[in-house]
Each structure stands twice: as structure tokens, then as C-alpha cells.
Amino acid sequence: MSAFLHAIATEVAARVQTNDELVAGVDGWTADRIFTRTGLTERRIAAGDETAGDLCCRAAERLFAESGIDRATIDTLIVCTQSPDYFLPSTACVLQDRLRLPRSVAAFDLGLGCSGYTYGLWLARSLVLSESSSNVLLLAGDTYSKYCHPQDLAVASLFGDGATASVITKSPESVWAKIGPSVLGTDGRGAANLIVRAGASRLPTSETPSDRYLHMDGAEIASFAVSTVKTVVTSLLDKVGLRWPDIDGFVFHQANPTFVQRLTAAYRLPPEKVPIGLSNVGNTCSATIPMVLEQCARSGRFQPGQTLVLVGFGVGYSWAATLIEWKKS
Amino acid sequence: MDVTVEQVLAGIAECLRTERAEITTATTAAELPAWDSLAVVELVFMLQRDYDLELPPAQATTLRSVEAVLAVLRAAGRLA
Numbered sequence: 001m002s003a004f005l006h007a008i009a010t011e012v013a014a015r016v017q018t019n020d021e022l023v024a025g026v027d028g029w030t031a032d033r034i035f036t037r038t039g040l041t042e043r044r045i046a047a048g049d050e051t052a053g054d055l056c057c058r059a060a061e062r063l064f065a066e067s068g069i070d071r072a073t074i075d076t077l078i079v080c081t082q083s084p085d086y087f088l089p090s091t092a093c094v095l096q097d098r099l100r101l102p103r104s105v106a107a108f109d110l111g112l113g114c115s116g117y118t119y120g121l122w123l124a125r126s127l128v129l130s131e132s133s134s135n136v137l138l139l140a141g142d143t144y145s146k147y148c149h150p151q152d153l154a155v156a157s158l159f160g161d162g163a164t165a166s167v168i169t170k171s172p173e174s175v176w177a178k179i180g181p182s183v184l185g186t187d188g189r190g191a192a193n194l195i196v197r198a199g200a201s202r203l204p205t206s207e208t209p210s211d212r213y214l215h216m217d218g219a220e221i222a223s224f225a226v227s228t229v230k231t232v233v234t235s236l237l238d239k240v241g242l243r244w245p246d247i248d249g250f251v252f253h254q255a256n257p258t259f260v261q262r263l264t265a266a267y268r269l270p271p272e273k274v275p276i277g278l279s280n281v282g283n284t285c286s287a288t289i290p291m292v293l294e295q296c297a298r299s300g301r302f303q304p305g306q307t308l309v310l311v312g313f314g315v316g317y318s319w320a321a322t323l324i325e326w327k328k329s
Numbered sequence: 330m331d332v333t334v335e336q337v338l339a340g341i342a343e344c345l346r347t348e349r350a351e352i353t354t355a356t357t358a359a360e361l362p363a364w365d366s367l368a369v370v371e372l373v374f375m376l377q378r379d380y381d382l383e384l385p386p387a388q389a390t391t392l393r394s395v396e397a398v399l400a401v402l403r404a405a406g407r408l409a
Contacts, residue, residue, distance in 0.1 A: 028362060036346060037367040037368075037371075038367070154365060154366045154367060190386065193386070217366075217390060218366045218367060218369065218370045219366060219369040219370055219372075219373055219389035219390045219392065220386040220387065220389050220390055221370075221386075222369075222370040222373040222374065222389065223373050223383070223384045223385070223386040223388070223389035224386045226373060226374065226377045226383055227383045259370070262370075262371070262374035262378070263374070265374070265378050266374050266377040266378045268378075
């Protein structure tokens with residue numbers, strides 16, 4: 001028994017925010033400075049009444065339309081988001097109805113951020129291999145822009161809103177990739193370095209503006225990423241008996257294009273092995289890896305038989321690396 | 330001891346996207362607007378890429394002066 005990634009579809013928020021728009025009225029920032037620091041030219045921003053659930057719903061409908069997958073065959077729905085429609089019920093329950101999925105479906109949310117997609121692949125593969133599920137619909141989407149203070153451009157410049165839909169299946173026919181093992185990890189000591197403090201049970205309300213918006217300590221996150229990504233990739237490769245040079249492509253979480261370039265240089269990886277994307281979308285958290293995979297599929301960047309490592313890392317701290325064998329020509 | 334102070338100052342200037350002449354051993358983030366949180370991220374990557382140094386995350390936030398960067402390199406035995 002194996003598990004396969006059948007297809008991916010993507011969706012981004014409609015509104016485009018340029019760097020010029022972003023810096024308007026904010027002292028000390030220029031559009032050029034934003035681009036130089038992040039590699040982003042613009043980002044997609046959700047409308048006030050547009051949720052991650054809406055974006056996930058549209059991505060799933062696009063997937064059903066483009067891939068020919070019959071929604072009636074979906075038996076598990078996982079929605080990975082940190083921007084749920086409600087405190088309760090879970091967004092997955094709401095989307096079961098909106099997507100007209102069978103009422104026999106197992107539906108639940110996965111509350112992870114940038115590691116969420118690779119956690120989702122690990123979970124979906126586990127469900128398929130254990131014969132608990134035959135077709136898992138994995139939706140990954142977030143609207144972090146709603147958490148960003150508009151004047152805090154060190155944070156607001158980075159994030160965009162979007163979602164992806166993926167189907168993980170036991171059927172090997174017409175698939176994009178075979179999903180291999182994963183290595184996962186968690187270090188809650190980093191929780192305070194990427195956090196929205198107020199609004200939930202620990203701190204329901206706060207008069208302090210910084211509590212109500214996303215706080216990010218970029219230096220700590222970068223330091224965590226530099227050491228953790230290398231460790232988790234090495235652990236994964238040790239597990240399957242491969243070495244770094246054996247890998248044909250490294251698809252990292254796209255924190256931002258500059259960040260991925262720096263990570264590539266820090267590990268002395270050949271740039272041609274590391275796709276970099278979303279310079280006009282922004283960091284869509286758990287959706288960045290599948291968005292880049294979908295771009296690679298469209299452009300034919302990878303060839304059948306090539307081995308890729310996907311690495312999600314960030315808020316939590318949480319991380320996961322997954323090996324896949326590309327199948328799509 | 331294979332690194333010179335001059336090399337480090339040049340690397341810091343590159344991370345801050347500022348002129349080398351703007352950087353002295355006494356420079357701090359407080360006096361240089363270019364030394365923002367995103368520049369600190371660049372410094373973290375520079376230390377890994379150029380000197381194979383991985384900082385504990387809590388130490389990364391201390392990179393807010395030239396002296397702090399030099400101290401990290403001295404502690405690692407890379408700078409006299």
C-alpha cells in the first residue's frame with residue numbers, strides 16, 4: 001500500500017496590494033526597501049468578509065473541476081488553518097456542507113501554520129496506509145493579513161492570503177507524486193516569537209495594540225529556521241538512506257523569496273534545486289508549499305522519478321519534512 | 330582566527346544594504362535606521378553562510394550592534 005498526491009489546486013485573495021500601497025503613510029519605509037528585504041513585489045489581501053474558509057472552498061471547487069475527482073469519493077476532510085471561520089464549530093465541518101461532501105466524511109481542523117502542509121501530508125498518508133481512508137481532501141489556507149497591524153511593516157509586508165486543495169489517495173493512477181516518510185518536530189519554547197496573544201481564552205481582550213496583532217521576532221525565527229531545517233532534512237534523509245546531493249529538489253516553506261534565497265545560500269544548495277515563488281502573493285503560511293508545487297507542476301520543473309524534500313517550519317515552533325517522488329510529466 | 334574585523338564590517342554593511350563607510354566597530358542599531366529587524370535576519374543568515382555559525386534563537390535578537398556581532402565571532406573562536 002502506498003499513498004499518492006493526486007493533484008493540487010490553488011486560490012488567492014482577489015485584492016492586490018503593491019509595495020507602494022503598503023508603505024503609503026508609514027514613516028521610514030519605502031517600496032524599494034520592502035522589495036529588497038523580502039523579494040516581494042505585491043501580495044494578495046482578503047476582503048473584510050472573506051475568510052480562509054472561503055478561499056479553501058474555492059480552491060476545492062477548482063480542484064474538483066480541474067482534476068475530475070468525484071467529491072463523493074472523499075472520505076476524510078482536513079482543513080489546515082490558523083484563521084478559522086469561527087472559534088467553533090471547526091471550519092472543516094462548515095466546509096463539509098458547503099462543498100457537498102458525503103455526510104460519512106471524517107472532517108476536522110489542523111491548527112498549524114507554516115508546518116501545516118507537511119503535517120497534513122504525513123497525517124493523510126498515515127490514514128491511507130492504515131486503510132482508514134481512501135481519498136483525503138487536504139485544504140490549507142490562511143488570512144494572516146487580518147492579524148497584521150497595518151503600520152507594522154516588518155510583519156505586514158510578508159503575509160498574503162490564499163488557500164490550496166490537495167487530494168491524497170491510495171490510487172496510483174494519474175498522480176502528481178508518491179508520498180514518502182516524514183520527520184516531524186515541535187519546540188513550544190518558541191511560542192512567544194510568533195504569536196497573536198489576545199482574542200482567545202488566555203487573554204480574551206487587551207487594550208495593548210501589540211497583543212491584538214501578530215507579533216513576530218524575525219531574528220529568532222530565522223535562527224530557529226537555519227538550524228532546524230538542516231537538522232530535520234538530515235534526519236529524514238538518514239531515515240531513508242539518502243544524502244543531500246541525492247535530492248533533486250527542496251521545496252521550502254516560502255516565508256518570503258529573500259528568506260528562501262538566504263536559506264539556500266546558507267546550506268550551499270544549488271539554486272536550481274530550490275524553487276522560489278509567490279513573489280506576488282506573499283507568505284500564505286500552510287499554503288506556500290502546495291502553491292509552489294502547483295507552479296512547478298504547471299511549468300514542468302520536475303521530472304518523473306525525481307526525489308523532492310518538502311520542509312514546513314515556523315509558528316509553534318513546529319516543523320515537518322516530507323519526502324516525495326515526483327510522478328507528473 | 331581566520332576572519333578580520335574589516336571582513337566582518339563589510340559583511341554587516343552588505344546585510345544592512347548600506348555603505349561600508351557607515352559602519353564602524355561602535356555602530357549600533359539605534360543610530361542606523363537600516364539596522365531593522367529584517368536586517369538582523371540577514372545577519373543571522375550571514376553568520377551561517379560565511380562563518381558556519383548557528384546561533385541559539387534567543388541570541389539572534391542581540392545582534393543589534395557591531396560589537397555584538399564581533400562578540401559572537403570571538404566567542405566562536407573565529408576572531409582574535
